[in-house]
Amino acid sequence: MRRETLLRVYWVYIEEIIMKTVLHAEKIRKSFSGNEVLHNVDFTLMSGEIHALVGENGAGKSTLMKIFMGEYRPDSGIISINGKLENIQTPAQALSLGISMVHQELHYMPYLSIADYMYLGREPRNIFFLNRAKKIELTLEQLNNIGLEINPDNKMGQLTVSELQMIEIAKVISYGTKILILDEPTSSISETEVERLFEILKFLKSKGVSVIYISHRLEELNRIADTVTILRDGYRVITDKLSNLGRDKIINKMVGRKIEEIFPKRNMEFKDIFIEVKGLTKKDEFEDINISVKKGEVVGLAGLVGAGRTEVVTSIFGEKKVDKGHIYINGKQVKIDNAISAVKKRIAFVTEDRKLSGLNLIGSVKDNISSVILKETSQFGLLKLKEINKKVISMIEKLKIKINTDEQLVSSLSGGNQQKIVLSKWLLIQPDLFILDEPTRGIDVGAKIEVYKLIHELAVNGKAIILISSELPEIVSLCNRVYVLHEGKITGELTGNEITQEAIMNYASG
């Protein structure tokens, strides 16, 4: 071994004894096809530490994690686990070293029971035969450890996103994981569930398990993380105790821009009501919803997960039948039967889950962006190719979508770029009302800023906007007025300065 490496090994060894370093990575470099995505990144994780990893998409977070998980091999650099130099070649090896990851999008088998899933591949046996009772007993033990009261015989398909996550965490704990990597764990779970997750993390911390916590939700980090590392463009920008860094400084370091640029100011004068919803009711989903939006106004719909916000806007868009209620546009009563009818009335809907209902992932960028305006730009059913091209290019330029060619498949793009494509396709029909359901979910801070700027621009141009967001700072900063929902009913309406996180949470909890 070279002298330098030897010295490093000794230093890491000392670190391990005195300071219980659980993972130490130094000067990690990684390139793909000549493109260097990690430049000499260092990363250190202590025992029992909750270490937040923050950075825009493309900053290198997932590449670094994949290296720790054995899915990629670094071009150069060293990794040591518990003071011992390791060459992590395969995910199985990473697992045996005590490193495991709970992904943002969980894959699971819906027809397996919790116990089956938990002990898949290592079912307890009575010599030859499977010991089902033992399996249930062990599963209950694991579930108890994390405080989850649920029947181990329940099928995985019956569980909520949050429960699936808990099971996944319990499973990796049962494997004896010492380094747990969580990728955006709170993006699809409610406030109470977040609390429960944090309890579990604190429990793990007390047992000496370390957590690498990847999240875009800076508010949460204050509540749970000890240290934060910020990556930008493949460089480690800073690592520091969370207490030393404030939210503004973190954003600044992530993005290299100042916070004032993030939430642009708007004027507060509005004229005519564009859309009015009265008495909208659907059994078991929402009741007596009364909403109005003026031209140029940004109206927020806040509430906990499951409060019915998405259901309400989907009904306004016509893709959900209601039992009662009327909709008025520009004072006249209208009937919106489906998306086609809604678009005719100049309403656009950016849905909550772009992969499910916003994009054709196996379609090209061009096809996706042009998908709504196809009929408009046609003559006798034939496509006007030049016009479509022009419009698509104008959107790509306006929203700064990063692509190689417009024939590229949408599935190859980052979350932020994908969301821009969804926005593009709606911008092209020049709607009067924009319904945005969680428009910044799963996208990096840089792209978020551009979405906020777009919302601001649309409002200034007199468009009416309904915004659903679970990130309260977004609601507080962007909206002129907010309706708060709780279990399908509107519990409060806040205007101007009344809009604060506390007030919203108050109404949202009933």
Add this chain to the structure above:
Amino acid sequence: MQLNRINIKDISQIAKKIGILWVFFALSITIAILSPNFVKALNIITVFKQISMLGILAVGSTFVLISGGIDLSVGSIVALAGVCAAMFGGKDMNLPLFIPIIIAISVGGAIGFLNGVGVAYAKITPFIMTLGFMISVRGLALLLTNGKPIFGLNEGFMNISNAPLFRIGGVAVPNMILYFFIVVILMSIVLRFTVFGKWLYAVGGNEESARFSAINVKRVKLTVYTINGLLAGLCGVLMASRINSGDATVASNFALDAIAASVIGGVSLAGGVGTIWKTIFGALIIGVMQNGLQILGVSPFIQTIVQGLIIIIAVFFDSRTRSVQ
């Protein structure tokens, strides 16, 4: 390891794009070397005659598959349309030829329309809907003919398919081939240059997203099954003309053959992917392979075995490329 993964992905993507052409040429050249009779004008015309009907049906099935559906009933529609054409093409009736042609195509379109209603409006899964019709429509054709082929057709009836369009080097090129080319060219324009074509890909790629994008998914599906029915109807009259009778038992393999040609041509069974020209090469590969094995005197049973294997290999590459994405 990572590098290797990327290479396979690149290769299978390129292979997907132009591979079909290479396979076709490789196959043709191999057979040509093994038997010089292959490249004779008469034989080439024979190949095209054999794939004319397959090609027309494959075009239709490409449309249906791209939209995310499937149509198993085309073979039965061909039989029914042929029977209907024969019923109005008799010597005794002596009707102008365009009447049986129009009737056959309309019958096909009607069945296709019903398929579409079932799939789009009654929300019956396409496999089951078209499977049911595959069986019932066949039954209807048998009922109309009472189980016996209809003979005694008009003199001109045979000409619909078989009359020579022109001659190349003394060999006649029948009308069938012209119809084939017209359908292929027309439908490929529809798929590439019309709004409907784009809608097909959108619905097949992600139906829910298409619906939220204000595309009339129900009408798209209804239309695509109707089009497939119309094409099957056309094929029915061509078939009846070719065998100069209305036979309710023909074309029992046609649906699967058409789907096979599409799949070999790179159409994905999950929808959203495929082009007409590649499907035609898929049909050509089947045709050339059948023809080549025939010329070489290979047992027709072996032909069937090989055809099945080619389909499996083609689908294997299809799913591989999809999952990599």
